[in-house]
Amino acid sequence: MNNIQLLLVDDEDNFRQTLCKRLEKRGFALEQAANGEECLSILEKKPVNVVVLDVRMPGKSGIDVLRNIKDRYPKTEIILLTGHATTADGVEGIKSGAFDYLTKPVEFEHLVTKILQAYEKIQRLEIERQEAEYRKKMEQQMIATERLASLGTLAAGVAHEINNPLAIIKESVGWMQQLLKKDELKDIPRRNNFEKALDKIEKSIERARRITHQLLGFVKKSDSAFLEVNLNELMEEAVQLIAHEAENRSIDILKQVDPLLETIWSDAYQLRQVFINLLTNAIHTIGSKGTITLALKNAGDHAIFTVSDTGQGIPGENLEKIFEPFFSTKSPGEGTGLGLFVTRGIVEKLGGTVEVESKIGQGASFCIRLPKKFGLNAESIGNSTETPSDRIRAHLENQDNREKNHHD
Amino acid sequence: MIKIPTRVLLVDDEEDFVEMLSLRLKEVGEKVTPAYSGKECLAILEKKDIDVVILDIKMPGMDGIVTLREIKNKFPLVEVIMLTGHGTTESAVEGMKLGAFDYLLKPADFSELTAKLVAARKRKDEQQERIRKAEAKLLLRKSGDI
Numbered sequence: 001m002n003n004i005q006l007l008l009v010d011d012e013d014n015f016r017q018t019l020c021k022r023l024e025k026r027g028f029a030l031e032q033a034a035n036g037e038e039c040l041s042i043l044e045k046k047p048v049n050v051v052v053l054d055v056r057m058p059g060k061s062g063i064d065v066l067r068n069i070k071d072r073y074p075k076t077e078i079i080l081l082t083g084h085a086t087t088a089d090g091v092e093g094i095k096s097g098a099f100d101y102l103t104k105p106v107e108f109e110h111l112v113t114k115i116l117q118a119y120e121k122i123q124r125l126e127i128e129r130q131e132a133e134y135r136k137k138m139e140q141q142m143i144a145t146e147r148l149a150s151l152g153t154l155a156a157g158v159a160h161e162i163n164n165p166l167a168i169i170k171e172s173v174g175w176m177q178q179l180l181k182k183d184e185l186k187d188i189p190r191r192n193n194f195e196k197a198l199d200k201i202e203k204s205i206e207r208a209r210r211i212t213h214q215l216l217g218f219v220k221k222s223d224s225a226f227l228e229v230n231l232n233e234l235m236e237e238a239v240q241l242i243a244h245e246a247e248n249r250s251i252d253i254l255k256q257v258d259p260l261l262e263t264i265w266s267d268a269y270q271l272r273q274v275f276i277n278l279l280t281n282a283i284h285t286i287g288s289k290g291t292i293t294l295a296l297k298n299a300g301d302h303a304i305f306t307v308s309d310t311g312q313g314i315p316g317e318n319l320e321k322i323f324e325p326f327f328s329t330k331s332p333g334e335g336t337g338l339g340l341f342v343t344r345g346i347v348e349k350l351g352g353t354v355e356v357e358s359k360i361g362q363g364a365s366f367c368i369r370l371p372k373k374f375g376l377n378a379e380s381i382g383n384s385t386e387t388p389s390d391r392i393r394a395h396l397e398n399q400d401n402r403e404k405n406h407h408d
Numbered sequence: 409m410i411k412i413p414t415r416v417l418l419v420d421d422e423e424d425f426v427e428m429l430s431l432r433l434k435e436v437g438e439k440v441t442p443a444y445s446g447k448e449c450l451a452i453l454e455k456k457d458i459d460v461v462i463l464d465i466k467m468p469g470m471d472g473i474v475t476l477r478e479i480k481n482k483f484p485l486v487e488v489i490m491l492t493g494h495g496t497t498e499s500a501v502e503g504m505k506l507g508a509f510d511y512l513l514k515p516a517d518f519s520e521l522t523a524k525l526v527a528a529r530k531r532k533d534e535q536q537e538r539i540r541k542a543e544a545k546l547l548l549r550k551s552g553d554i
Contacts, residue, residue, distance in 0.1 A: 160466070160493045164422050167515035171428035174518050178435045209515055227501065 004119050005047065007031045009039040009065070010054040010081065019052075022108060028115070036060030040068060043076070050099075050118045051078045052111070055089040063093055070097040075125070077118035081106060159212040166212070170205045173198050226374075228263040229271060231296050231303055238275035239294070242283060249288040260298040264372040270346045271370075277339045278307040278366050284330060285311030285364065301372055302352075308365040314358040322356065350374050413439040414529045415457060419449040419475070420464040420491065429462075436522060446470030446478075453483050460509075460528045462521075465492045465499050473499055473506070480507040485535060487528035491516060 006028045010016040016032055024030050031046065033039040035057055042048070051069060055062035066078050080093040080101035090101030099118040102111060177198055179185060188194075239253055246253055282292045290310040297304040314322060321327045323344045344354045351374040358364035416438050420426050423444060430440040441456060443449040447470055449461065461479060465472035476488055490511035492500040500511035509528040512521060 163493050163514050164425070168422060168424045168428060170515040171425060171432060171518075175428055175432050175435070178432055205515065213513065 004115065005029045005031075005049045006115065007033065007039060007042060007048045007051045009033045009036070009051060009057075009062075011035055011057045012054075019106070019108075019111075023112075026112060036062070036065035036068075039065055043069065043073060048073075048076055049122055050115050051076060052081065052115070053078050053098075054081045055086065055093065055101075056083060063089065063096060066093055066098055067096050075122060077122055079111070079114050079118060162208070163212050166205055166208055169201070170209075173201045173205065177202075226265060226267055229266045229268045230263045231261065231271070231305060232257050234268060234272055235275055235294055235296065235305070238272060238279055241276065242279050245283055246292070249283065249286070251283060251286055251289070252291045254291060254293045256293070256295040258296055258298045261296050261303055264303050264370060264374075266350050266370060266374055270350065274343050274346050274368065275305075277343045278368075281339055281366075282307055282309035282311070285309055287311070290363075299369075303370050303372055305368040305370070306365055308363060310363045313360040313362050314356070314364050315360055319356060319358065323354070411437050413437050414525055415459045416440045416525065417443060417449060417452055417456075417458045417461045419443045419446070419461060419467075419472075421445060421467045422464075432518060433522075433525075438525070446472070446475030449475055450478055450482070453479065453486065458483075458486055459532055460525055461486055461488045462525075463488050463490055463508075464514075465490055465503065473503060476503055476506055476508055485532060487532045489521075489524050489528055 006023060008016055008020055008023070008030060009032070010019075011034055013034065016034070020030055020032050031042050031048065033042055036059055039051065039053070043051075053062050053065060057065075062080060066080065069076055069078060077099040078093075078097070080090055080098045082090045082093075082101050082103055087101075087103060090098075090103070093101055099121065100114055102114060176194075180188075180191070180194060180198075185191075235255070235257075239255070243253070279292065279294075286292070286309050292310075293306075293308040295304075295306045295308075297306075318327075318329070323340050327341075340354075347354050347368055347370070350370060352368060352370040355367045355369075356364060357367070416433055418426050418430055418433070418440055420429075421444055426442045426444065430442055433440045441452055441458070443452055446467060449463070452458070453461075463472050463475060463479075467475075472490060472492075476490070479486055479488055484507075487509040488503075488507070490500050490503045490508050491514050492511055493514055500508075503511060509531060510524050512524065
């Protein structure tokens with residue numbers, strides 16, 4: 001009960017001071033006020049959990065003060081003290097949001113119990129509020145994740161549909177170029193113009209093709225596609241995607257690739273996501289002007305990928321939290337708080353580990369360790385088909401169970 | 409040196425694509441038969457001698473993978489090159505496990521396609537040659553037995 005901050009409001013000095021002493025002996029932190037105005041000015045300066053409030057006071061009546069308090073400090077609970085003949089005030093008070101009322105003369109133990117009950121109510125409401133907030137955030141994120149997934153499907157569909165006409169254009173241009181090479185067309189007028197125009201079409205097709213293929217590359221078709229993966233190529237691809245952004249922010253990207261590292265057996269689609277998540281995080285944390293160092297190392301049965309940035313670093317107390325879902329230090333709307341959660345989910349699913357090292361002011365370094373032959377040995381792909389959205393669902397279910405237990 | 413044309417069966421539901429690519433392949437001296445569905449492809453293989461099938465994976469009705477399985481089942485010597493959108497490289501890999509010679513991403517590079525055609529044709533010829541030799545040996549052994 002030592003955490004409970006009380007405020008006792010009564011115009012009878014003797015009564016108030018005696019009660020204060022007794023309550024202080026019980027370990028309550030206490031403020032006192034002789035009237036409504038004084039009470040409200042104390043509340044302005046200091047957060048109070050429970051107000052014990054006399055109804056009959058000169059000046060502002062207890063009921064008015066109660067309404068004022070409830071209006072401005074909805075989390076504060078109020079216990080009213082009424083005269084024996086004026087229990088109607090108490091009822092009126094409860095209607096206006098008081099926790100309860102006690103009739104004078106007050107039985108001390110009774111008052112202490114009421115105060116404790118009022119405080120419990122505050123705590124319960126706070127927990128419920130936090131849970132509701134957490135739940136809402138979860139649900140929003142799930143909607144966002146699903147929306148993103150369907151957006152991905154749509155993008156893939158569009159890209160696919162574009163590829164077909166693109167293929168027709170490409171073959172048609174190619175056909176014309178073949179024809180222009182023929183002897184019979186050797187001397188046609190304005191030959192250069194044709195060649196130049198066809199060349200431009202051809203280059204544009206190549207550009208569009210790169211876009212559609214990139215778009216399609218990000219959409220995972222089936223649960224697991226284990227293939228030989230060239231980490232260096234994957235890294236290059238991810239760097240290409242963020243190169244423009246990095247350049248705009250004057251961020252240099254350095255690459256160190258161990259020539260001994262060959263291809264590994266893993267899921268390229270998922271790993272691509274890991275590379276991109278880590279790179280975008282590095283860019284966001286640096287903001288502008290800095291260096292990102294990417295390294296690929298060969299380590300026996302494992303490949304090691306590290307991303308180091310020259311950003312502000314991660315405070316020690318956050319080092320574990322950064323992998324939790326929805327933990328984000330980015331401003332709302334900028335980060336989903338899912339990046340590192342998903343990253344770790346993917347890496348662990350692929351049999352690897354993620355480690356982070358960071359010191360304030362000295363940047364951060366994320367180290368991904370991946371087995372070179374995951375899924376080729378006895379421990380197969382099948383036992384770890386859990387996707388990030390499964391994990392979110394599991395999280396929500398846990399939450400539900402916790403709530404159930406709480407209510408039971 | 410006289411080029412012996414490769415007998416190509418080009419299968420894609422996009423008629424314009426088939427038309428243009430056929431023109432180009434004919435231009436470089438190949439013999440091209442068009443088909444616009446998996447069914448049509450199989451029907452043509454029954455009647456015509458084909459060296460290499462260029463097969464689109466994504467087709468309505470009988471898709472490329474099903475068609476490929478049928479081709480490899482009934483005409484194991486015919487080589488198949490799969491055409492795929494980037495998002496379906498997994499089916500391309502599946503196709504190769506089923507015996508396709510190789511695959512190309514759509515829109516494909518013409519010189520890459522012709523290079524793969526040459527390689528596929530070569531493999532088919534070599535395979536045929538091995539079979540011929542094996543048959544000859546068998547014949548020889550049989551006549552030796554007599």
